[in-house]
Amino acid sequence: MxxxxxxxxxxxxxxxxxxxxxxxxxxxxxxxxxxxxxxxxxxxxxxxxxxxxxxxxxxxxxxxxxxxxxxxxxxxxxxxxxxxxxxxxxxxxxxxxxxxxxxxxxxxxxxxxxxxxxxxQATDIVITKLMALDEHYCDFSRMLPVARALREQVDWAEVRRSVEDNPFAAVFLELLDRLDVVPRTSAA
CATH class of the missing domain: 3.30.460.40 (Beta Polymerase; domain 2)
Known part of the structure; x- marks a missing residue:
């Protein structure tokens, strides 16, 4: 075999x-x-x-x-x-x-x-995956199962701080908020 x-x-x-x-x-x-x-x-x-x-x-x-x-x-x-x-x-x-x-x-x-x-660490996994998102690679379908599976292990506030300058990552985090995958952020 x-x-x-x-x-x-x-x-x-x-x-x-x-x-x-x-x-x-x-x-x-x-x-x-x-x-x-x-x-x-x-x-x-x-x-x-x-x-x-x-x-x-x-x-x-x-x-x-x-x-x-x-x-x-x-x-x-x-x-x-x-x-x-x-x-x-x-x-x-x-x-x-x-x-x-x-x-x-x-x-x-x-x-x-x-x-x-x-x-x-789960937080670092998510950060590195999100920071890799750009106009040439933006496959949220690969990221969503990872975020769902790791959500309780991740410091989402740290993720948000670390990826705030990446618009693709920010949009993905908004998607996670809307799908209630991660805790919603309070309005600033």
């Missing part, structure tokens, strides 16, 4: 995390799989990790030294770990900003597919 694409992504996620742990590279699971660990639906595409911008080169070397296939895409803010038709993104910039230690330090070590690894 051939492994499914989901099995392939899950295996690659675990192998990437173990390599980063063994290489003593500070990291955190982020994106859809971080949301999944915290109760959101499982994503149907890649997995994502954050590493410190200052550790980007070392992270790529650690992954390659662990026998993983590391590809350097055209983007200058990530590497891809590839296996078959699946990949894991290892990012050192998110939303146009270098990953800083406080984001990773706030992560919580949780079991993910039997591997203990740092996972972004």
């Amino acid at each position: 051939q492994p499914s694409e989901r099995d392939e992504i899950r295996d690659l996620l675990k192998r990437t995390a173990v390599a980063l742990k063994e290489g003593d590279v500070p990291f955190a699971l982020c994106g859809g799989y971080a949301a999944w660990v915290r109760g959101a639906p499982e994503p149907d595409h890649d997995a994502d990790f954050l590493v410190l911008a200052s550790e980007a080169e070392r992270a790529a070397k650690v992954l390659a030294d662990a026998g993983l296939q590391v590809e350097d895409p055209a983007e200058d803010w990530l590497v891809k770990v590839v296996s078959g038709g699946s990949f894991v993104d290892v990012l050192w910039r998110t939303c146009g900003h270098p990953v800083e230690s406080d984001l990773i330090e706030r992560s919580e070590v949780l079991p993910v597919l039997s591997v203990q690894m740092p996972v972004l």
